[in-house]
Amino acid sequence: MIPIENSWFFAASVASLITMLLHIFLGGKDAARPLLQSKGIVQSAKYTNYYCWHLVTIYIGIMAFSFLAAAVRNEYALGLTMTFAAVLNALLNLAILISKKQSFLQMPQWFIFLVIGFLGALGISSANHLAF
Template identity: 45%
Template sequence: MNSFLVVAAALSAFTCLIHTFLGGRQIAVPLLKATGLSPVPKYVSYYCWHIATIALAAMAIMFAIAAAYPQSWELGWTATGLAVSFCLLGLALPPLKEQSYKAMPQGWLFLPIACFGIAGGI
């Protein structure tokens, strides 16, 4: 059992839960209640919200499988690649859009996942 990938799986699952429950209340619910948005951007954004949920759950599952079955190392590297990509996007976007990390902390959630994924793969 690869303990680094077990931690990456647990952190991914935790991030998925944060996204689903805390983020859902703060982002998805107000998005659906917004009256100033036309239906297409509103529901495409809501659809993307669910894509993120699925991606986070899939990352947790990929890390867990890779942790338990070393021959499935490709899944671990795939999940790590996603975590690194989400981390880089999340760390770059706030300054590019003149937002604070306090308002957009998502990138920081992926940093430890990426680090544990990398450690588990080497």
């Protein structure tokens, strides 16, 4: 059993892992598969977007692993970095939703990343700031 020093960073890690799984299984069905089946997109644009979809999977996995490392070591800097990334993800999604007049329910990534950011912020508040 891995000793957890910061339970909030651990919660952010679990939330990130769940997000990654949602991205793989629901995103694959709702975003990646229709993208690959589309006929009206230039091949290079289609496969670049598909590549980016995989990059997001890797990115969220790195976020989950990094929050876990921050939880085990109670590491302020790593937790801060991942929290900042989660909040930026939420803000980017909100900017796209608003500027493109999309539904908040059809693109819930903003909420998911906001939860991860909130958990990370709680972890930051209880982390060892001297390690920074």
